[in-house]
Amino acid sequence: MRNILGICLLLALGGYAMAEEGGIIADVSHRNIAVTTGFNGATTTLFGALPQEGDVIVVVSGPTNKVVVRRKEHVLGVWLNRNSVTFSQVPGFYWVASSRPMQDIVSSEWLAARRLGTDNLRFTIADYTSFSAITDFRDQLVRLKQDGGLYTAEPASVTIMGGKLYRADVHIPADAPTGNYTLTTYLFRRGELLEEQQTPLMLRKEGAMDDLSDIAQNNSLVYALMAVALALLTGWSSAVLMRRS
Amino acid sequence: MLQIYLPIAEMSLSVPLLVIIGACVGVLSGLFGISGGFLITPLLIFLGVPPPIAVGTQATQSVASASAGMLAHRRSRNVDIKLGGYMLIGSAIGTSIGSIIFGYLQSIGQIDFVIALLYVFFLGGIGSIMLVESGRAILRRRSNPNYMPVARTVPRLFNYLPFKVQFPVSGLEISALLPIFIGLVAGITTVILGLGGTLLVPAMIYLLAMPAALVAGTSLFQVVFTASAATMLQAVNHHTVDIVLALSLMVGSVFGSQIGVRYASRLRPDIARCLMALIILTVAIRLVFELTLMPDPAFSWEVVP
Numbered sequence: 001m002r003n004i005l006g007i008c009l010l011l012a013l014g015g016y017a018m019a020e021e022g023g024i025i026a027d028v029s030h031r032n033i034a035v036t037t038g039f040n041g042a043t044t045t046l047f048g049a050l051p052q053e054g055d056v057i058v059v060v061s062g063p064t065n066k067v068v069v070r071r072k073e074h075v076l077g078v079w080l081n082r083n084s085v086t087f088s089q090v091p092g093f094y095w096v097a098s099s100r101p102m103q104d105i106v107s108s109e110w111l112a113a114r115r116l117g118t119d120n121l122r123f124t125i126a127d128y129t130s131f132s133a134i135t136d137f138r139d140q141l142v143r144l145k146q147d148g149g150l151y152t153a154e155p156a157s158v159t160i161m162g163g164k165l166y167r168a169d170v171h172i173p174a175d176a177p178t179g180n181y182t183l184t185t186y187l188f189r190r191g192e193l194l195e196e197q198q199t200p201l202m203l204r205k206e207g208a209m210d211d212l213s214d215i216a217q218n219n220s221l222v223y224a225l226m227a228v229a230l231a232l233l234t235g236w237s238s239a240v241l242m243r244r245s
Numbered sequence: 246m247l248q249i250y251l252p253i254a255e256m257s258l259s260v261p262l263l264v265i266i267g268a269c270v271g272v273l274s275g276l277f278g279i280s281g282g283f284l285i286t287p288l289l290i291f292l293g294v295p296p297p298i299a300v301g302t303q304a305t306q307s308v309a310s311a312s313a314g315m316l317a318h319r320r321s322r323n324v325d326i327k328l329g330g331y332m333l334i335g336s337a338i339g340t341s342i343g344s345i346i347f348g349y350l351q352s353i354g355q356i357d358f359v360i361a362l363l364y365v366f367f368l369g370g371i372g373s374i375m376l377v378e379s380g381r382a383i384l385r386r387r388s389n390p391n392y393m394p395v396a397r398t399v400p401r402l403f404n405y406l407p408f409k410v411q412f413p414v415s416g417l418e419i420s421a422l423l424p425i426f427i428g429l430v431a432g433i434t435t436v437i438l439g440l441g442g443t444l445l446v447p448a449m450i451y452l453l454a455m456p457a458a459l460v461a462g463t464s465l466f467q468v469v470f471t472a473s474a475a476t477m478l479q480a481v482n483h484h485t486v487d488i489v490l491a492l493s494l495m496v497g498s499v500f501g502s503q504i505g506v507r508y509a510s511r512l513r514p515d516i517a518r519c520l521m522a523l524i525i526l527t528v529a530i531r532l533v534f535e536l537t538l539m540p541d542p543a544f545s546w547e548v549v550p
Contacts, residue, residue, distance in 0.1 A: 035250060036250065037249060037250055037489075038248065038249070038250065039257060040248040040250070065548045066548065066549050067546050067547065067548055067549065068546065068547055069544060069545070069546045070545050070546075071543055072544075072545075075358070076358075078358075078361065078536040078537060079535075079536055079537070079539065079543075080358055080361065080536075140544040141546050144542065144544060145546075174248070174256050175255060175256035175257075175293065177255060178255060205252060209252040210252075212253070212488060212489065213252040216480070216486070216488075220480055220481045221481055223480050223488070224476060224480035224481050224486070225477075226488065227305045227476050227480055227486050227488050227491060228308060228473045228477065230309075230488065230495075231306070231308035231312070231476070231491065231495060232308060232309070232312050232469075234309045234313075234492070234495045234496070234499050235308065235309040235310065235311070235312030235313035235315075235316065235469075235495075235502075236313075238309075238313045238499035238500055238502075238503065239312075239313050239499075239503065242317065242500070242503045243320070
């Protein structure tokens with residue numbers, strides 16, 4: 001870990017000279033996070049150099065999905081799923097960090113307008129059974145995702161070193177969706193956005209994990225036959241083993 | 246602790262935990278001839294597996310534990326393949342009818358309510374009847390050590406049904422319509438309620454009057470086929486089978502299942518029926534609680550395609 005960080009800082013410092021005249025230089029310790037058999041979440045370091053002193057907000061946003069939110073309601077003495085709202089463009093993962101409390105960096109109106117921060121996330125409404133309940137359903141979805149560690153509840157912290165180098169650690173849990181992530185770095189000074197920059201980040205199944213989900217999606221009949229054959233084989237071979245013993 | 250990543254569920258779970266869950270459910274499966282899916286599915290959902298994947302994967306693991314248990318029962322000649330075959334014909338038809346009913350209920354949007362009611366009605370009713378009957382049998386045996394239970398017979402009304410067929414393994418001569426009808430009802434309830442072998446076992450005991458030793462093995466024979474079909478459907482239509490998750494569960498369940506079979510022969514039939522009744526009632530009571538207690542949280546989310 002210390003090694004990685006050393007390399008990161010070295011790289012960042014290398015870019016520092018260029019940052020003088022250019023913009024933000026942002027990078028991640030692992031641009032490709034490999035999801036293999038033993039994957040149990042990953043922590044990656046975001047770091048970079050700023051062209052000038054200021055405040056930093058970084059956002060890591062995961063691939064978007066369509067999500068249905070259901071609410072159990074009391075009907076005829078039993079609790080059943082009744083109303084539901086379907087949102088599209090829901091990030092599977094959303095993480096924010098800032099160098100100071102976000103409200104001190106920029107106005108909350110600006111944050112709301114740019115939909116920056118967990119509380120300001122807005123999803124596209126794809127379908128609903130009750131119009132008046134939409135806001136509540138959105139809030140509850142965000143809360144459930146926060147409880148599950150997929151959305152940040154409180155912004156994490158960005159450390160700024162020497163006024164021009166910054167870093168932050170992001171933890172991506174094992175149940176975060178795989179796919180393309182975007183790291184966006186915002187630089188503010190006196191409440192004004194100076195610059196923003198996007199860096200791609202990828203969480204990708206590799207090896208057997210990738211092959212299996214590929215077959216499951218694209219060759220589902222082969223996958224189904226594999227599953228049944230594997231089950232029968234396991235059952236049969238255990239019977240043979242138990243008979244021997 | 247020793248986590249493994251599940252490529253379809255897209256999360257990671259502890260391997261030893263999955264093996265233990267599989268082993269416990271496998272024992273029950275081998276003992277009573279049930280698929281165990283109705284126990285594994287809620288456990289997986291509790292561990293955070295998305296519900297559709299819990300349902301799909303449970304079917305695959307049932308194929309393994311049922312085939313292991315069935316082979317163990319077959320060694321002691323406790324599987325009536327002919328009778329099981331007739332029931333399979335019924336369940337093939339029942340599954341198709343079940344899908345049509347399921348689609349209709351879905352289209353009118355009352356499916357949750359209907360499923361919940363049917364579940365409590367079927368499981369609660371059958372569980373209570375079995376508990377009373379087996380409880381009486383146990384008490385009678387206890388109070389009179391010389392008491393020999395009268396051989397169970399097919400309800401007399403069924404003797405008037407046409408198409409009589411010999412089932413030499415079970416020593417029965419009954420109408421072919423009976424096992425086909427039982428398979429049919431089991432097929433319908435499997436699609437709508439996911440009940441699998443749970444209904445089959447009491448039906449074989451009480452309606453077909455099968456010898457107790459043959460019930461579990463014949464039921465498992467049936468489950469091997471229905472669970473295979475369910476795996477195929479789930480994997481092809483919904484991509485909801487996680488092979489890695491299924492394999493982790495299977496490793497425990499196939500051995501658990503055979504251990505269950507070993508104990509099945511030592512268990513008195515009336516005690517076996519009583520335990521089976523308690524399992525069925527537990528599931529029913531759990532559902533009643535789930536339906537009547539205030540849910541926390543009341544909201545849930547799920548990714549949809």
